[in-house]
Amino acid sequence: MSAGSVQQFQESLSRLDTPSTVVTPEEFETELAEIIEPPAVGAELAFDGHSLSGLPVTLGPSPSQLREATTGVTGSRLSIASLGTVVVESSTDGDEFVALYPEFHVVVVKESEIRSTLSEAFEWLRSEFAAGRQSFVLATGPSSTGDMGALVQGVHGPERVHIVIVRDDE
Template sequence: MESKRASFEGALEALGVTVSSTAESELEAAVTEAVTEPAVGIALDETVGDEAFSLTETPVTVDPTPVALREATTGVTGAELGIGDYGSLVLSMTEAASELVSLFVERHVAILHEEDIQPDMDAAVAEVDERFNETGGSAIIATGPSATADMGALVKGAHGPREVHVIIVEEGV
């Protein structure tokens, strides 16, 4: 059987979402490579509790002003889960404004721990169900770039990002 990660990456490719992978220690380099400047992001290290996620050695402006957000090309956020069979990301909505950073940009770069890839939608909804019932909250199941067919043909990049890139942080590397 295909591994969760392989099916996830296959699904992302079909959606036109690019993928790179990295060890924790090389994360900042991977982020630097993945962003198109100007880039903004949210403070991942506070959520993860790991300095490797501080983004200080990257071109990313962490916790930007609203004007900087609107001028940015790339937004960098974490992703709570990946969903193997759909290539979806589960994005949480935090007080740090991850929703704004992943949405009001042309290019969204999502950082995902390999162990957070769920095999399928059933498992992912079960995870979300558990979290919502324990601590409340909201989430977006985001699959590929924003899109519309309302103008007579399929166009990527409607109100939300036109490009999505996923950085998979590998386990035990």
């Protein structure tokens, strides 16, 4: 994906009051460790070259660890630059719970997984559905609702979100 897509993604995230950090593969672990607020839980990242195993993150958390966690860390194999949206796959590793339960969600995105538009994202989703992967959560910014009058964040998911964009190896 082009640097323009990263910039467009960050601009969309900024409009959603969602901070983002762009890192090189070499900076990944150090930067992520600084962003995480313990106690943290996570689901192993679904792309090669990066892992949460060296970080202060409990992988495969129990229900009690999930309840006690401040931070949940997941990966996203698809992001939509024009919307500031990340796509978290529901899996047996608990990605969905890790993404939605803690008050702070940190999402790791690879630069090459950012699509510019919703149309491009639908092409990716069609191929995933054809491969039998059919359960995804599309998240845009912190959880919020206006059902009760004023906008309230964190009612149905995390109050805060931070996106870590990992540059592709050059």
